[in-house]
Structure formats: structure tokens, C-alpha cells
Amino acid sequence: MFKKIKELGVMVFKKLLKSSLLVLVTALLMTACATKTKTTKKIEAQIAGDVFTGAETVKYLATGVPDRVFFATNKSVLTTKARDTLRKQAAWLRKNKSINVTVEGHADERGTREYNLALGERRANAAKDYLMTYGISGNRISVISYGKERPVNSGSSPLAWSQNRRSVTVKAN
Amino acid sequence: MKKKLFLFTLIIIFFAKNSFALIEIDITRGNLNPLPIAVSPLHIDSKSSEVFNEMDIGSEISKVVEINLLRSGLFNPLEKDSFVQSPDIAHVKPRFEDWKLIKAQALITGKIKITSEKIRIEFRLWDVLAAKEIMALAFTTVPSNWRRIAHIISDKVYKRLTGEDGYFDSRIIYVSEEGPKTQRIKKLAIMDQDGANTKYLTLGNELVLTPRFSPTNQMVTYLSYFKNLPRVYLLDIETGVQEIVGDFPGMTFAPRFSPDGKKIIMSFAKNGNSDIFTMNLETREVEKITEHPSIDTSPSYSPDGKYITFNSDRSGVQQIYVMRNDGSDVKRITFGNGIYGTPVWSPRGDLIAFTKMYRGAFYIGVMRTDGSGERLLTENYYQEAPSWSPNGRVLIFYRETKSGSQGEGFSATLWSIDLTGYNERLIETITDASDPSWSSLLTK
Structure with a gap:
């Protein structure tokens, strides 16, 4: 599930780069991805192999x-x-x-x-x-x-x- | 449920002899052009209306008919503001030009009279374009039955214009849900197909799940955790009498009736293994149908009683199988991507409805009984447990929403969708609701 979100994030990221949109937007997105990863890690520490x-x-x-x-x-x-x-x-x-x-x-x-x-x-x-x-x-x-x-x-x-x-x-x- | 004196006579005034159906609805495809129909309020004389304490029963009946027809997705009931002819005159002889002008293709008129505590409801269906009457019927019953008459009228109109049986004079049994997810209170509830007349059949003291109607309508089978022993029960909804089904040394669950109403088919779980059993309600004879170390559950008979569909994880994950009614000749029928469960055989016999789980989403779908021709009708975060309308054209199921970390935002609701995948509708219930089961028609 979280992998999917990450993949989605990467996809959206690539698309944005392609369409060369505002740098501001991409920067915002990156921070969003970063916070996601942090919570993911916290949960992963409590779940091993599902x-x-x-x-x-x-x-x-x-x-x-x-x-x-x-x-x-x-x-x-x-x-x-x-x-x-x-x-x-x-x-x-x-x-x-x-x-x-x-x-x-x-x-x-x-x-x-x-x-x-x-x-x-x-x-x-x-x-x-x-x-x-x-x-x-x-x-x-x-x-x-x-x-x-x-x-x-x-x-x-x-x-x-x-x-x-x-x-x-x-x-x- | 209280036992009602329910005798009503049906008098056929006359059917137009061999008249060609000039207006006809094709219901085999998604209907994007619902038939414009005018439902004139039924006329009631002032003396008769006193019985209903000034409630305009003629309008009430026409409203119930309109909502039924509208919700079927096949009809477009026209605004009453545009009706120019008064109900009593229209019922005798409509001025077809006027009705044509507002684009009505069919017209329903009616008349109500109350004599010696009986209500007599008469209705006519008119083909506006052909300028003729195509159906006329009258019913006599006790006044409190007026809603049922409205449903029966809806069924007659539906059948006359689509060529197929209707499903309006029917009921739905379901599980009413209240309280937080961790301590959900569940009760058996029953209501008319349109959501009216809700009644609770249990008090909520014990967990109850998966009620299913008998084809004879008087009985319901369901799972109850009475005394913390999960067992299949049989409940007579007229008398309220309930009894445990069989004497199994463990959990019995996932019950359904056989098409003749004489047997209950269900799962029995023992030592981590669930197999399918039947119990004959007359002889009390118990028969083991499947014997496999996997989970075999959610059985459902074909309408001729010769076959059983069920889901099993014998292949590793939940998939749908079909076998003969004695358990022989087991064949897996789902091979698509994803997990398949809750197969239910259509009352017409040609399709099996199911729940599919694929990539984190839940689908309600239908396929042929050999597993071919899979069609997914609706996708959602969580939905399952389809149940067929008596005519096999509509599926009812329940849906749950995603909840926040404290359970906030959670809801469970009933929905219906046409076999075509069109016309998805919320069925409003007083409380949250799940596990719906549709009865057969109350009057055939």
C-alpha cells in the first residue's frame, strides 16, 4: 500500500518534470513525500512481514x-x-x-x-x-x-x- | 411481526384484447432514455377520504408508484404540476392530446372508494400515443394495506411495459448497525423494498449476521451469537418463533435456503476447517456436502436446486466453485486476477453475482455459471454480499467507508445497482445497514 503511494508520488513527480511546471509545486510535493516516508518507517517498525x-x-x-x-x-x-x-x-x-x-x-x-x-x-x-x-x-x-x-x-x-x-x-x- | 389479516381480492375489469404493446421498454441494456410516464393522483371521493383523516391517500399511492418507477431507472415520472386533467375525469377518459403535449407516453389513473371498512382501489394504464387503455385492475383490501397495493400496481405496470416480472411488492431483511466499530450493536431489521415500514426483529443483545429469506417468505435463516455460541438459526418472521438449526458441536454460519425452502445449506467449522453441510428442515437429516481441509463457505443453490456455488481457498486464495448438489463434480470457475467470494446464483439461473477483491478495491460483478463473461458492475473501497431482486434484474449489496484512526467517518449502507451496471442507488435506512437479502415477490 505505502509502496504504491511512493510509486504514485514518483509518477506524479516525473509527470510534473515533463510538463516542466512550477518548481514550487514540485518542492511542495517532495516535502509531502518525505513526511509520508517518515510515518511509513514508524509503522514498519511495528509490522514485520505484514x-x-x-x-x-x-x-x-x-x-x-x-x-x-x-x-x-x-x-x-x-x-x-x-x-x-x-x-x-x-x-x-x-x-x-x-x-x-x-x-x-x-x-x-x-x-x-x-x-x-x-x-x-x-x-x-x-x-x-x-x-x-x-x-x-x-x-x-x-x-x-x-x-x-x-x-x-x-x-x-x-x-x-x-x-x-x-x-x-x-x-x- | 404482527400477523395481519391480509386478504385481498383481485378483480380484473378487462384486459384490452390482444392489443399490441405499442410502448415497450427494452431492459436488456442500460436504459438511458427512461420512458416518460404520467402518474395521475388516484381520485378519492370526500366521504372515503375521511377514513384516512384527511390524508390524501390518492396522492400518496401515486407517489409510491412514481418513486418505484423512477428508482427502477426505466421510467421518467413527469411533474404533476404539468397535468391539466383532473384525476377523476382522466380516469374515465383521458384527453390524450393534453397528455401528449407534456410528452407523456404512458398514463396511470385510478380511483379509490371505501365501503364497509374495505378499500377498493382501481387503476388503469393508458398508452398515450395509441390513445387506448392497455390495462385495468381493481383491488379490495383493508385500508392499512394501501402501500402494498401501490407496490402491486407498480409491478403490474412494470410487467406490462417491460415484459418481465417486477420486484416492488417485496421486502428486504438486513442487519441494522449502531455504535462504535469495536462494539457494534447489530439487530435484524426488515423493511419494504422502498425502505418504508422498518421493523426490528431482534433487540441487539447478541451479535446477528447474514439473514436470508426463505423462498416462501415466512422464514429467515441467520447467524446469531446467542449465549456466545455462533450458530445458524431459523426465524418465523410472522410469529417471532426462532430455533437453532441442527446440533453441531461448533460454529455454523453462512446459511441459505434451498430453492424449495426445505433445506438449509451452511458451513460448519471444526478444528480450523470449514465444510459445507445441508440440513433438511422436515426430516432433520444432516448431510455433509464438501470434505476438504480448506475453507469452504458462502454456498448458494442454483434455482433448480441441482447445483451449488460456493467459495473456497483450496487453491491458496478464495475462489468460486460450482458442484452438483451432492458435492460431486467440483469445478473452479474463477481464474481472473484477484480474490473472489460470496457467489449468489441468479433467480433466472443464468448468472452468478459475486464480490471481487483486486488491488485493494472491492467490486460487485456478475458472470455466467461457468465463470465466463465476467462483468464488474461497481468498484468501491469496500462492498460485498450481493443479493438478487426477485426478477433477477437488480442487485442489492452493502458498502463500508474507510475510517480514521478512531473509527471516525465509518458508515455501512445499502445500495442497489442494475444488472447493466447503470442506475446505482443508495437505499436509505434509519440506521447503518449491512447484509441485505431480498425476498421473493409477496404476491405472484
């Missing part, structure tokens, strides 16, 4: 145990960081045997509603399966998909979407 890596929106089940993991667009593959988070959750669940959890699966708003319900279910199960491989009984974990119905960030930006593509582990009792 997956949110920041701490914003994250809550904690206990100290040092984040409640959520993030996914790439249309994917339910667990990243290294997601697996790390889920292992912490599994360790915490092993210590707190009386606690059951629900894993909520979510999608961003850029997909059709019904498909996103299925995608959310797939993401929640990816997290559940990983918790199970670390010794947590499937009986203690229920899943629910909200599709794109419960975003945590109500913006329409790549950053907001990356925060919304998530599975969240919540205490069920």
Missing part, C-alpha cells in the same frame, strides 16, 4: 504472559514470536490448572464477512493446537471466531488491520 510486532493493544494473562498473537493477511501460520507467546501461555496454564480459556479468533475488515468467520476459527484453532502440543488439554480450551466483527483498532490502516488479525486467549472461568 504481522504486527508492537505491544500496543496487548493485554496480559499474568506478568510476562501476553494474551494475544498476530497473523499475516489471510494467514493462520504462527510466527516465531506467536509461538513464543503461546509457550508462555501454556506454561502459565500448566501452573494454573483450574483455569480454562477461550481462544478468540479475529480477522481484519478487508475480507468478506463469511470467509472471515472461517478464517477467525482457523486462527483460533492454530493457537489452540499449539497450546495442546505444550501439554494443555483440549478440554480446557474452547474456541470462538468473531471474524471481523470485533476489531480492537477501529481504524482503516495497515497498522489497524495488523492489530486486528489476532487470536486472543481469555480466561473462561
Whole structure:
């Protein structure tokens, strides 16, 4: 998306040069491009390969145990960081045997509603399966998909979407 | 919805015998020259009008008819200021020269009479250029049904002049939306096709999505998060009685009726895999239709019930497939650039409407049932979920706007567009709205 904006900027820039318009206009455009790049970099620092890596929106089940993991667009593959988070959750669940959890699966708003319900279910199960491989009984974990119905960030930006593509582990009792 | 005494009789006064249709509208292409039509206010005698507390019911009916015809994009209702003949006289015998002068090619006149708590509405359709009557009908019903009569008149006129069934006497069920994006409150709502008579069918206590009408009109199937268990439900909109569909150990979603109304087809998600199932509403028999580790969802039957179209990501991304109704002979039909979803089979059987996502934009399009002849009708930031008008000429869908970082500027609205790609229109709703589903005609 931002690449596209940059490309567009370059295209407009070239066109302006060709038509040899006022230098003032091009100068203004260049500063506009420069500020764009700055914000892009700031966001890029929080998104790696389409997956949110920041701490914003994250809550904690206990100290040092984040409640959520993030996914790439249309994917339910667990990243290294997601697996790390889920292992912490599994360790915490092993210590707190009386606690059951629900894993909520979510999608961003850029997909059709019904498909996103299925995608959310797939993401929640990816997290559940990983918790199970670390010794947590499937009986203690229920899943629910909200599709794109419960975003945590109500913006329409790549950053907001990356925060919304998530599975969240919540205490069920 | 409250149960209405709804009996109305239809009396055909007479049809002009084998008259040639001199005025005719070709609706197979985008209509850039809508037919000029004069809708004279229906005449009502002073004694009858007392029943409506001085509301000019004759004008109200003609307004509803006019708006229907105008919104179809095929007619151009003329300004009433230019009408020179009074409604009662025009209804008996129009002075065609006068109507020709204001460039009307067709004329609708009518008369209302109320006797013993029944309303009798009579209307005539005249061909101005040929100077003759081409249709005359009368209806008797309870006065509160006057809007429906206006829609039925619109359908009769549409059919007489286009040769195809209309879609005005129909309703739309949709999801009413309120509140911030992060905690959206959603309710099932139903309204007439023209946006009048909105009624809410749920209270908003639980999330509800994707309502769809049964071809029999009494029942609706939808997804509800009642008790935080997302399941497909069946709702009788006349009695308000609802029940869960089947006993699945997990989320069921994306429901639709079979064309005969006897089955519900839907997706069931388990262990990260969504497959398509049907449940027979009479025998309660459940049948698994697809079995594939991918996401199979958004199923829709062909009108003869023999085929099912659905979307699946078995190829890697969401694409549209067609299979036999038993799940055999699965064929992928979309191969274009982009992602394809929400296929819906046209009531005429020849087309499938869909949502396409391509380079960050969303399109509503139609294609033949083998995937050929793709036509994109409209492009927008976000839009999806087309639903066909009962005559298969118009699609209704919902659109969402881009929002700012705090969710500001967000809206969800209903839109309609002709199959031709022309005549895109906002359908006004009281609240934000999504997931529209068009009923079939209430009277055939």
C-alpha cells in the first residue's frame, strides 16, 4: 500500500518534470513525500512481514504472559514470536490448572464477512493446537471466531488491520 | 411481526384484447432514455377520504408508484404540476392530446372508494400515443394495506411495459448497525423494498449476521451469537418463533435456503476447517456436502436446486466453485486476477453475482455459471454480499467507508445497482445497514 503511494508520488513527480511546471509545486510535493516516508518507517517498525510486532493493544494473562498473537493477511501460520507467546501461555496454564480459556479468533475488515468467520476459527484453532502440543488439554480450551466483527483498532490502516488479525486467549472461568 | 389479516381480492375489469404493446421498454441494456410516464393522483371521493383523516391517500399511492418507477431507472415520472386533467375525469377518459403535449407516453389513473371498512382501489394504464387503455385492475383490501397495493400496481405496470416480472411488492431483511466499530450493536431489521415500514426483529443483545429469506417468505435463516455460541438459526418472521438449526458441536454460519425452502445449506467449522453441510428442515437429516481441509463457505443453490456455488481457498486464495448438489463434480470457475467470494446464483439461473477483491478495491460483478463473461458492475473501497431482486434484474449489496484512526467517518449502507451496471442507488435506512437479502415477490 505505502509502496504504491511512493510509486504514485514518483509518477506524479516525473509527470510534473515533463510538463516542466512550477518548481514550487514540485518542492511542495517532495516535502509531502518525505513526511509520508517518515510515518511509513514508524509503522514498519511495528509490522514485520505484514504481522504486527508492537505491544500496543496487548493485554496480559499474568506478568510476562501476553494474551494475544498476530497473523499475516489471510494467514493462520504462527510466527516465531506467536509461538513464543503461546509457550508462555501454556506454561502459565500448566501452573494454573483450574483455569480454562477461550481462544478468540479475529480477522481484519478487508475480507468478506463469511470467509472471515472461517478464517477467525482457523486462527483460533492454530493457537489452540499449539497450546495442546505444550501439554494443555483440549478440554480446557474452547474456541470462538468473531471474524471481523470485533476489531480492537477501529481504524482503516495497515497498522489497524495488523492489530486486528489476532487470536486472543481469555480466561473462561 | 404482527400477523395481519391480509386478504385481498383481485378483480380484473378487462384486459384490452390482444392489443399490441405499442410502448415497450427494452431492459436488456442500460436504459438511458427512461420512458416518460404520467402518474395521475388516484381520485378519492370526500366521504372515503375521511377514513384516512384527511390524508390524501390518492396522492400518496401515486407517489409510491412514481418513486418505484423512477428508482427502477426505466421510467421518467413527469411533474404533476404539468397535468391539466383532473384525476377523476382522466380516469374515465383521458384527453390524450393534453397528455401528449407534456410528452407523456404512458398514463396511470385510478380511483379509490371505501365501503364497509374495505378499500377498493382501481387503476388503469393508458398508452398515450395509441390513445387506448392497455390495462385495468381493481383491488379490495383493508385500508392499512394501501402501500402494498401501490407496490402491486407498480409491478403490474412494470410487467406490462417491460415484459418481465417486477420486484416492488417485496421486502428486504438486513442487519441494522449502531455504535462504535469495536462494539457494534447489530439487530435484524426488515423493511419494504422502498425502505418504508422498518421493523426490528431482534433487540441487539447478541451479535446477528447474514439473514436470508426463505423462498416462501415466512422464514429467515441467520447467524446469531446467542449465549456466545455462533450458530445458524431459523426465524418465523410472522410469529417471532426462532430455533437453532441442527446440533453441531461448533460454529455454523453462512446459511441459505434451498430453492424449495426445505433445506438449509451452511458451513460448519471444526478444528480450523470449514465444510459445507445441508440440513433438511422436515426430516432433520444432516448431510455433509464438501470434505476438504480448506475453507469452504458462502454456498448458494442454483434455482433448480441441482447445483451449488460456493467459495473456497483450496487453491491458496478464495475462489468460486460450482458442484452438483451432492458435492460431486467440483469445478473452479474463477481464474481472473484477484480474490473472489460470496457467489449468489441468479433467480433466472443464468448468472452468478459475486464480490471481487483486486488491488485493494472491492467490486460487485456478475458472470455466467461457468465463470465466463465476467462483468464488474461497481468498484468501491469496500462492498460485498450481493443479493438478487426477485426478477433477477437488480442487485442489492452493502458498502463500508474507510475510517480514521478512531473509527471516525465509518458508515455501512445499502445500495442497489442494475444488472447493466447503470442506475446505482443508495437505499436509505434509519440506521447503518449491512447484509441485505431480498425476498421473493409477496404476491405472484
